[in-house]
Amino acid sequence: MAKSDRLFRLLHLIRGLTPPVTAARLAAAMEVSERTIYRDIDSLRAAGARIDGEAGLGYTMIEDPAMPPQTFTQIEIEALTLGLSDVSQRGDVDLAQAAKDALTKILATLPERQQRQAMHAVNLVNRFSTPVAPTIDMTLLREAMWAEEALDIGYKDRDDMSTQRRIFPLAISYHDRAVILLAWCCLRADFRMFHVTRIEGYAQSGESFRPRRVSLLRDYIATLKAR
Incomplete structure (x- = not known):
């Protein structure tokens, strides 16, 4: 190192x-x-x-000279701790750890009085149900989105039919009981939602769809709102 x-x-x-x-x-x-x-x-x-x-x-x-002083109102501190606590409960292993690390870094920049406020926040998260844990590596999935690289996936639909598809991964959506991958499906030539627990495997394709992710995601969200 x-x-x-x-x-x-x-x-x-x-x-x-x-x-x-x-x-x-x-x-x-x-x-x-x-x-x-x-x-x-x-x-x-x-x-x-x-x-x-x-x-x-x-x-x-x-x-800590690596972190400039931060100033937050008490309600902003409550919002930060609440949001990151929710991610630490609902996210996959890497995302949950990232939320905890981010909160640690933020707290390190606060004056002592505000650190105490954060440690004794009045808003708490206690979810009785969380999405089913993904069976695939979510970090690699996120990296494909950051790089705007198409993926080849195996997918089993609700009728247990398996297909091979090339997709443009756009975003990950966290629902109460499921984690959904929003993507452009090249096989269907349309936007699709994929339950991550039904993705049977994926591989990097080497095909880039840069710089289309933002515009595709914007169009997808507009389509969902129109429905």
């Missing part, structure tokens, strides 16, 4: 773990030696990070 990546990850750990966090715990999480942790903390301090503590006592982030 490059040193810059290691330092970034170390910053994230010091932000997120309950302080004071010991060098031994950081070393175990980073899979490096404690000596490396000591050197990297010295590097972060030299770069302007205010990290309180020392070897044997643990470390606490006082001020």
Whole structure:
């Protein structure tokens, strides 16, 4: 791992773990030696990070130069914590973890008073039903959308009929009991909704549909609203 990546990850750990966090715990999480942790903390301090503590006592982030100060109203803090908590419950494994990491980063930029407000938010999420867990790698599916690359998928419809299709993946829609992939289906030459749990497999096609994703998605949403 490059040193810059290691330092970034170390910053994230010091932000997120309950302080004071010991060098031994950081070393175990980073899979490096404690000596490396000591050197990297010295590097972060030299770069302007205010990290309180020392070897044997643990470390606490006082001020993080990588993140500029943020100012939110109390209701904005409630909205952030509520929204990210919902994602952490409803999203797939990677998306849920990303929501938790994002909240950790946001909290690290807040003044102490607002950090307390976020930790004791009055709005809570408690969903009794969540979508069925996807059987495919959702991260790779998202990457195909970011890259605007067509995918070849195997799909089993509600009648258990299997077909092979080339699609232009446009967006992922999270419903109460299902996760839906919105796409342009080349086989049907039309927009289609695919339940991700019915996708039997997919492969990169090498075909790019850049820069059409935004316009196609806009047209699809307009079609759905018209219905």
